[in-house]
Amino acid sequence: MICRTSPEVGGMGHSIKRKEDLRFIQGKGNYVDDVNLPDMVYGHMVRSPYAHARLKGINTENAKQLPGVLTVITGEDLAKANLAWMPTLFFDKQMVLATGKVLFQSQEVAFVVAEDPYIAADAAELVEVDYEELPVLVDPHKALDPDAPILRDDREDKSNHIFHWEVGDRAATDKVFEDAEVKAKVHAVFQRCHPAPLETCGCVADHNAATGRLTIYLTSQAPHAHRTLFAIVGGIPENNIRVISPDIGGGFGNKVPIYPGYVCAVVASLTLGRPVKWIETRSENLQSTGFARDYHMTAELAATQDGKIQAMRVKTLADHGAFNAAAQPTKFPAGLFSICTGAYDYPTAFCEVDGVYTNKAPGGIAYRCSFRVTEAAYLIERAVDVLAQELKTDPVELRRKNFISPEKFPYKSPLGWSYDSGDYDAAMKVALDTIGYDALRKEQQEKRAKGELMGIGISSFVEVVGAGPAHTFDIAGIKMFDSCEIRIHPTGKAMCRMGTKSQGQGHETTYAQIVAQELGIPAADVTVEEGDTDTAPYGLGTYASRSTPVSGAATAMAARKIRDKAKKIAAHLLECSEEDLDWEPGKFFVKGAPSKAKTIQDIAFAAYTNMPEGMEAGLEAVDYYDPPNLTFPFGTYICVVDIDKGTGEVKVRRFVAVDDCGNIINPMIVEGQIHGGLTEGLAIAFMQQIGYDENGNVQGGTFMDYLLPTAVETPHWETGKTCTPSPHHPFGAKGVGESPNVGSPAAFVNAVVDALSHLGVKHIDMPIAPWKVWNILKEKGAVN
């Protein structure tokens, strides 16, 4: 159990208000586009209107003639500096500016720099590009056809196939399926989505020729890793690069990759000797930056007649677009997709994924999930519902029958994970009680008799987050540890610097609360700073719900190092031996004599004014934390929908989300994260898709067609929790930011399918727009 500090200290479990919100709600944040430097100039990207075309020539003369234009950079210019291509984060390379040909609509072709953004936009129109259209490949299923156009003629391998990856025991799995009493199969497409952070991507690159230093203000979720990549790719000494990631307006994985615009701004600043600002428009963000999902999946489950799942078999086609710009650990071509066996106990599984190129924007990134975990959770939770239909059994009953039972943890999953802890049935029970499951099923029967449509959808997801242990996890070779440095000032106040980078998650508050918990210094007295690579310790950044599991752990460990030193100082001050001291948050006291105590503030002062002989001055520590395992948050979500038969509209009547993320730091922030993620899940399930027509034109490349839900579309979220601490995390936390996005799509879709199941419907692909429902009703003769 975690001891509870006073509200004044505000350690773990206190819903203190977010420290960062004051500046955000007063408009005093500082985002990249707020950075204005003397002499700054502006970049504008020229982009391809075609999805696949040969570049026959680029004429920049007219653009350069426009007064105020400083330079126009093309791919050929970059090629001279060997910068026309850059490595992606996953064993591929990507064009910075196109040479030879373009491979997706909105691909970067030329970079115009001018004295102001208006001139830059006008000049971009004057860049004349001569294209010769080539056959376009949009459908990933056709990528491997013999007559498919080969997209990447730069590669040795003249094929659109990127990788094949498999895990599990194919032969054993096939055998179980051969003998299975019952089989269920679902083909589910997790459509291409976009994280669509409210702040688009951008940077200000500022090279100072006198000092040789390059400062890049960057919309980056991983500033340190980006610094290293700029050093390696650009050949700039790493000590001469400073990446500053100021306030970030949402990332969701979209701000993990390095984008061509950043590189162009850096090149322009190096050539012009002036700061160069480049900020994407909304359409540029949606059309060219890291998309998510685009997984075309088939799942099968084998089970006994009485409903015991025996095996799972998964085959998936992954559409990566023009370049494999996935941002994920190097040993995992399909991310952590092999978590797809879910919350259920069975020994056998096999999963294979093939990646292909198409004429679409490159990716895909982990949109609020630890690398393909959302796809995995969606797949298993859909498949279990289909199995329930085959077995004509209640989906809740089927789940409960197959849950991994609490005493089996740590549980070795058939595809190789070691689940740290879980009590899936506990979360299920809370969810069922909260929503009143049995009454809802009864109501559904009555409604069906009257021809009305309502559905109940369940999702009992398991997440895998907090990448990750150094032995298996690295990005571009850099191990996935993370860090915290704590400095206690003489007056007992603290400064905390991190290797992670908040994009709205509330780090300035939660890390302060961890320090408050561990040292008893009030959270209000702890300043948390992230994002400046000159000052913060090295770390891999914030994505994959890793901040609390990894940097949060580092914070506790650094605080504990400080506590160890503080104990020595306390012993010195109290003139006793260390063994005679006990700790409670905020002070050391002599065992059995609580009045003989020194507060952490007394000790901090002494660390600079009255330290024991032979001890270094100061009170600070750094910790680089290598997690022993990942953490496995879970939960059960239940969704109730009503369907309007006349229009096909689906209304979410209720949604209960019971999450278990272990010990909680700030319950209010956790709830806020869940609300946000559920709203994204709702959008994915019902509204969002980055589609392409047969010519590779983006459909959904503006907010007119890529629909962001507002308060009007968003139902009331009912949240609940259970608590199963992680056994290996220093304070038993698991990470929560991604759970709602991972767990909810299946709940929504299962609810709609459930509403239509009596008509024989087994699956509907997302986004479930009203027309899709209406078409089904029409086809099934349920409306005329």
Next chain:
Amino acid sequence: MIPPAFEYLRPQTIPEAIAFLQQYGDEAKILSGGQSLIPMMKFRLARPGYLIDINRIPGLSYIKEEDGYLKIGGLTREADLENSSLIHSKYPIILDTARVIADPQVRNMATLAGNLAHGDPANDHPATMLALGARVVAVGPQGERVLPIESFFVTLFTTELQHDEIVSEIRIPVPPPGSGGAYLKLERKVGDFATAGVAAQVIVGSGGICQQVGIGLTNVGATPIKARKAEESLCGKKLDETTIAQAAQLAADEAEPSSDLRGPAEYKRGLVKELTLRALARAYERAGK
């Protein structure tokens, strides 16, 4: 999202504005709420060389009943309609319409006149004005013309307005007792243009007999559509389940939707039928009150 350069002109009177329009011809565009024009300019789909901002012309913003008409000024905003007690009490169909247009920020700027003048079949007011039998008052160099709404919409983004004419007023016949109307729209999310929308206005006489009916359809064709056959089918008939269902089917047949991201054409046709059914039922219900 930066438009090409343009000249900005701000006339103080209608004649001054018309003079600018004559002077700059096709290169000039009137700017009222700017909620359609400015996005098109930012996408560089519209490139007027001269923007003639009529927002400072006094006396063009009003909502009043006069001479048997509801008169709405050329600069009256959606938000004005939404907040008008006259609209609330007597013209629920207009309130239905204004409320489902875009979002509050857009409605604070957007004008009814602009919504009609833009000639976009996706806009919501055209269907409602067709149902209400409105007239558009256009002022040009030769003076005033009163254009019936039935022939106002020519093709996509094209209306009966001449390039040197300004919409100064919209007139709607004051509905007699026994009138009721409703506008229903299905949208993918709040602020979206209609997947389909249906406006219905009825005048119900004694015995529930329908004396007059207007039905307008949103975003199911190149122009806003007046569902004449559906209207005719109801005139002189008693409004009941059967006649309403018949009219709804006729309205669906009159729609000319195309497939797009909002849905396939067949779905939209089905939607027109369903929304006509519901709009007529609601209009009838309101007529009784």
